[in-house]
Amino acid sequence: MTSDPRPSRWRAWLRPRRLFWVAVAATAAIAAAMSLLDSDSAEPPETAEVTTAGVRQMVQAAGVLTPSTEVDVGAQVSGQVRAIHIELGQTVRAGQLLVSIDPDTAQSDVQVAEAAVAEQRSAMESTNALRQRAEANARRYRQLFEGRLVSQAALDDAEAELRSLSADYKGRFATLDRLNAELAKRRLALSRTAITAPMDGVVVNIVVAQGQTVNASQTTPVLLTLADIDRMTVRTKVAEADVLKVKVGQAASFTTLSGLGQPLRGHVRVIQPVPEKSGNASFYNVLFEVENPGRVLLPQMTVRVLIESGAIDATPTIPSIALGDRRDDGRYEVFTWTAEGGTKRRSVRIGLQDATRTQVLEGLRAGERVLLSPADGAQQTRDTPAAPGDEAVPEAG
Numbered sequence: 001m002t003s004d005p006r007p008s009r010w011r012a013w014l015r016p017r018r019l020f021w022v023a024v025a026a027t028a029a030i031a032a033a034m035s036l037l038d039s040d041s042a043e044p045p046e047t048a049e050v051t052t053a054g055v056r057q058m059v060q061a062a063g064v065l066t067p068s069t070e071v072d073v074g075a076q077v078s079g080q081v082r083a084i085h086i087e088l089g090q091t092v093r094a095g096q097l098l099v100s101i102d103p104d105t106a107q108s109d110v111q112v113a114e115a116a117v118a119e120q121r122s123a124m125e126s127t128n129a130l131r132q133r134a135e136a137n138a139r140r141y142r143q144l145f146e147g148r149l150v151s152q153a154a155l156d157d158a159e160a161e162l163r164s165l166s167a168d169y170k171g172r173f174a175t176l177d178r179l180n181a182e183l184a185k186r187r188l189a190l191s192r193t194a195i196t197a198p199m200d201g202v203v204v205n206i207v208v209a210q211g212q213t214v215n216a217s218q219t220t221p222v223l224l225t226l227a228d229i230d231r232m233t234v235r236t237k238v239a240e241a242d243v244l245k246v247k248v249g250q251a252a253s254f255t256t257l258s259g260l261g262q263p264l265r266g267h268v269r270v271i272q273p274v275p276e277k278s279g280n281a282s283f284y285n286v287l288f289e290v291e292n293p294g295r296v297l298l299p300q301m302t303v304r305v306l307i308e309s310g311a312i313d314a315t316p317t318i319p320s321i322a323l324g325d326r327r328d329d330g331r332y333e334v335f336t337w338t339a340e341g342g343t344k345r346r347s348v349r350i351g352l353q354d355a356t357r358t359q360v361l362e363g364l365r366a367g368e369r370v371l372l373s374p375a376d377g378a379q380q381t382r383d384t385p386a387a388p389g390d391e392a393v394p395e396a397g
Helices: 006-041 104-146 152-191 374-380
Strands: 047-049 051-074 079-084 097-101 194-196 201-206 222-239 251-256 264-271 276-278 281-291 302-319 332-337 343-353 357-362 369-371
Touching: 051 201, 051 343, 051 357, 097 222, 104 152, 222 251, 222 302, 251 281, 302 343, 332 374
Parallel strands: none
Antiparallel strands: 047 369, 051 222, 051 302, 079 097, 097 194, 201 222, 222 281, 251 264, 251 302, 264 281, 276 281, 302 357, 332 343, 332 369, 343 357
């Protein structure tokens, strides 16, 4: 009896396929076991506690030092610079002679004006003598007319001559006043050939050289610059995004790039309302003053400025890196870590911020824990609206 070969062929065809499916099932079982092992051994995300701490909010900016007072000293008369009596960097006192301009032309103008005044005074004396004689003659003619010894016409002529000489005398008096004013002007111009310091200060710039001719007929030519460097102004450029945080009177400090030691401190004096453009960015000049004992601070030094725009000593805070996206209403998203090992999305209102921490005004309580990586919480969180009483409160004790 001959056996049927088909079952043997069927078993031969089925055996490798059975092995394949066994391998697939084993792989799936191993993967499931590894996944369960990983989930059991996974570490919770990094979190931080809402704690009570102080916050000092600082606006950082770059600035430059300028003298608190700086004056360009110019020439008000034209002429050749005869002598320069100071040197660059020299300390001068108010009234000290700085520059001499050739006084010859101004001196000549004074002499001409003095001669004109003297001539006018002589003419006035002559006119006054004639006026006095005409006055006496008019009195005599009036007496003679009363005695019917002279005619009305003769009296009228005498009085007319008196009026003419009196008017001439008044005119010469006015001319003398004008000539005296011109003389005073010429003497003032002569005095201005000796240029003196208008204030105490340091010579920080000299523009002219001895022998140079200056022309003051239309504009005042600058000869040198004086500055008061015993008190310096810090001119710092604050970005548009930060300028609304800065107020007049806020504490400010700075350090120099040359490293002079401890920061120097002052208070914001003025915020200039017109910005300066740098490309597409706008910057506002914020000014404050500091004393400069020993004159260690020099004009145009570059400084790093910190302006304390807000401070609070005890307030609920979180690390700034825990803040998520900013919403249209100005609040931020944060993610809290629950006791059950889950996350919740919370909406918080923030206040002051320093370099590392942010003040929480509403939305979290002291003692809660927040995720330091908001992106991790966003993947597995559920929306949880803030419950009544979720405003930030300080820790007890």
